[in-house]
Amino acid sequence: MQSEDAPLKIKDPKTWAAGTPAVISSLKQVMSTAGPIRGTKALLELNQTDGFDCPSCAWPDPDDHRAMTEFCENGAKAIASEATTKVIDEHFFANHSIEEMSEQSDYWHDQQGRLTSPMVLREGATHYEPITWEAAFDLMADELKGLDHPDEAIFYTSGRTSNEAAFLYQLFTRHYGTNNLPDCSNMCHESSGSALGPAIGIGKGTVTLDDLHTADVIICVGQNPGTNHPRMLASLEKCISNGGEVVAINPLREAGLLGFAHPQKISGMLNQASPLADLYLQVKMNGDMAIFRGVAKTIFARDEAAPVSVIDRDFIDEHTAGFDAYAEACTASSWDQITQDSGITREEIELLADKIIAKDKKLITCWAMGLTQHKNSVDTIREVTNVHLLIGAIGRSGAGVCPVRGHSNVQGDRTMGIYEKSPESFHLGLERAFQFKSPRKHGYDVVEAIHAMHKGDAKFFLAMGGNFLQAAPDTKFTAAALRKCNLTAHVVTKLNRSQLVTGKIGLILPCLGRTETDMQKAGRQFITCENSMGIVHMSTGRLKPISTHLMSEPAIVAHLANKVIGNTKVIDWLAFADDYDLIRDAIESAISGFENFNIRVRKSGGFYLQNNAKDRIWDTPNNKANFGNAALSIFKKKDNKHLILQTLRSHDQYNTTIYGLDDRYRGIGNQRKIIFLNPEDMKERRIKPVQKLRITSHWDDGQRHAEGFLAIPYEMPRGAAAAYFPEANVLIPIDSTADTSNTPTSKAVEISLEVM
Ligand SMILES: Nc1nc2c(c(=O)[nH]1)N[C@H]1C(S)=C(S)[C@@H](COP(=O)(O)OP(=O)(O)OC[C@H]3O[C@@H](n4cnc5c(=O)[nH]c(N)nc54)[C@H](O)[C@@H]3O)O[C@H]1N2
Ligand SMILES: Nc1nc2c(c(=O)[nH]1)N[C@H]1C(S)=C(S)[C@@H](COP(=O)(O)OP(=O)(O)OC[C@H]3O[C@@H](n4cnc5c(=O)[nH]c(N)nc54)[C@H](O)[C@@H]3O)O[C@H]1N2
Ligand SMILES: [Mo]
Secondary structure, three states: OOOOOOOOEEOOOOOOEEHHHHHHHHHHHHHHHHOHHHHHHHHHHEOOOOOEOOOOEOOOOOOOOOOOOOOOHHHHHHHHHHHOOOEEOHHHHHHOOHHHHHHOOHHHHHHOOEEOOOEEEOOOOOOOEEOOHHHHHHHHHHHHHHOOOHHHEEEEEOOOOOHHHHHHHHHHHHHHOOOOOOEHHHHOOHHHHHHHHHHHOOOOOOOOHHHHHHOOEEEEEOOOHHHHOOOHHHHHHHHHHOOOEEEEEOOOOOHHHHEEEOOOOHHHHOOOOEEOEEEEEOOOOOOHHHHHHHHHHHHHHHHHHOOOOOOOHHHHHHHEEOHHHHHHHHHHOOHHHHHHHHOOOHHHHHHHHHHHHHOOOOEEEEEOHHHHOOOOHHHHHHHHHHHHHHOOOOOEOOEEEEEOOOEOOHHHHHHOOOOOOOOHHHHHHHHHHHOOOOOOOOOOOHHHHHHHHHHOOOOEEEEEOOOHHHHOOOHHHHHHHHHOOOEEEEEEOEOOHHHOOOOOEEEEEEEOOOOEOEEEOOEEEOEEEEOOOOEEEEEOOOEOOOOOOOEOHHHHHHHHHHHHOOOOOOOOHHHHHHOHHHHHHHHHHHOOOOOOHHHHOOOOOOEEOOOHHHHOOOOOOOOOEEOOOOOOOOOOOOOOOOEEEEEEOOOOEEOOEEOOOOEHHHOEEOOOOEEEEOHHHHHHOOOOOOOEEEEEEEEOOEEEEEEEEEEEEOOOOOOEEEEEOOHHHHHOOOOOEOOOOOOEOOOOEEEEEEEO
16 A cells, blocks of 8 residues: 655656556556455456456457457556455444544545445444344335335446346336436536437447547547556557547647557567657647537538538438538637637647548547536537538448447446436336336436435435445535435445445445356356447456355345335346346346347357447437537636636546556656646746645635645646546535536636645
């Protein structure tokens, strides 16, 4: 464990990612926590077709050839965190009061090891105490049966949950009578779904790995793949070696977008990095809509000037609606506004447009949280899609849109119905298969769930994974909301702060991790996941479970449902827990696209889910792909002297799980409470490097504060600032959310600074 008192170390930011430092870091992490035998076994099974799916990100595995080491540094860290041999047992909880544990950092929490048996925090108690599974289920069932209305219960899901567990969970929730199924997606790619649904009829990406390898241009916008999707770098490299180009759009110069040393190649092991981004646009915070509008304007201009059409008129005529209104919106956006909003020159935007149309217009745009967590995210993502529609760069080889998913099964969870507002077709499928009345009233998303608990409208909170308190915005407000519940319960693998801020009663329900063998009555079970490209595949745990008292996620849901609902004419809940093939049969009977699920998923590599947009079939109300025509917008500060803070991930964390205290690529060691600032902005405010700051965020309902953040000068546009999530979440106002998707604006918080 790193010392949390070690002094801050600062180095120059790196200009390439991976190479031997990544391999060394992987091995060090895994071997030090899991030991050589368990550690080596874990790494060899990772992402192999008969092994387990990496619990880290949702980047797909190669369809054909898998290297023995098909993992990345951060996948290895995720494994190390889960496969650790350190355990938290009853004695740990007897020795550590809630108050004591609350004073420790998130890093400390993760370092304590795996949770091993169910625990309860009784009303007024200072310590968790042991409880049997049976008694824990009874507590929850009594609480649920005692509520005035099913809508007083909230069922949260984090995106590591398997398809099998997720399907059972929503089936139980809907039998219970509510759609209160908020999930981490609400804070993540919800804006992508909200934009892509009306535009192309499906809230998912439309490309495969092969498409990435054969694209002319890949734009990575609002995404830091070097840290968050490291295996994507191999695809970017392959695209370049096939003659394609990579363009980065990001306020920060991220190492993983600048260069890559492939750890599975000799050159990479010698740390010979190949350059990645050919063009790097250091956009102002939230200036992306302007860039894409500028690209469209350039394409219109080139089209007018060229003898042959640059715009794909055949595609537009046959496949789209709303072109004229979009063309008008482009005319209405001035270059002055575009360059002012984006901070990028007209020449550079034109250069980008010219790259896109130079060859076959095989464009892929990849994005993540830098686009989704802004007020105007949905309009921005519509604008990205508009550019694709303009040149027909969708639904053909080497071209399409690629929202790069976060959690390894967040996309699958949605497919399984973890959604507070599932479409009518989904409910009809459930009703047909299970002969019950599925409730239609929309449930709460994350932000609405927090408000409901705060107001006392919701009293029961169950989390299937995740760390709700730390992941949600406005930490103090969210804590107050959770404290108002009668009961809060968490199905988790590791201790986190959400278990320390509880309702009157708190429950810890420790479950098997994805790396571990899952033995049930019918024998060894596997689960399935859907990756970022819509491939459903199996994952089989191979390590010995860290404790004999763990239950699997599907078994926990089945037992709870058995207590609360009991068997129905067509459902035997406990049978589902005995044999997951039965859950997969149930999925097949209720959700289209899963025909012969049990057979197809057993084939090596799994199967692609039907994605109509890939075939240029548009499941929109008008059966067309629709252009958006929103006016240009950008985040407006109330006070011009203020800065815009984004909250992002360091290289040593997985969301709220803190693996270490460094951010190697950005040159930071031993410290997480830092704020990156533009050097000129610092000078203007008389802030010296590493001075301690108090940050104040400003919102309609008042101010929020965070103290003790060290100022780090960093190359970024004027007016931008960056601090790590979750430490900075106290600053994010609960009601500052994206239009339509209601995603917290974690990448745009108006702040001021004071030297402490
Ligand atoms: N190792 C590791 N892997 C992960 C995760 C992790 O925590 N650790 N988390 C997983 C999850 S759930 C997710 S959702 C993904 C997240 O993956 P990312 O979205 O890459 O994660 P962030 O750290 O939030 O990075 C946001 C990036 O967007 C940029 N950005 C911020 N604002 C803007 C803007 O206005 N415009 C543009 N163009 N760029 C902007 C930031 O500078 C940063 O590079 O990663 C997944 N994979
Ligand atoms: N300020 C700010 N806030 C953000 C973001 C941001 O960029 N900035 N990003 C948002 C995003 S993109 C996301 S996805 C959310 C993430 O929100 P969550 O998904 O709620 O949070 P995680 O940190 O991924 O959850 C980690 C916990 O999951 C549990 N866990 C790990 N593996 C398993 C498992 O196999 N089963 C079960 N049952 N539990 C397991 C462990 O106990 C661990 O402590 O945070 C959001 N919050
Ligand atoms: Mo995410």
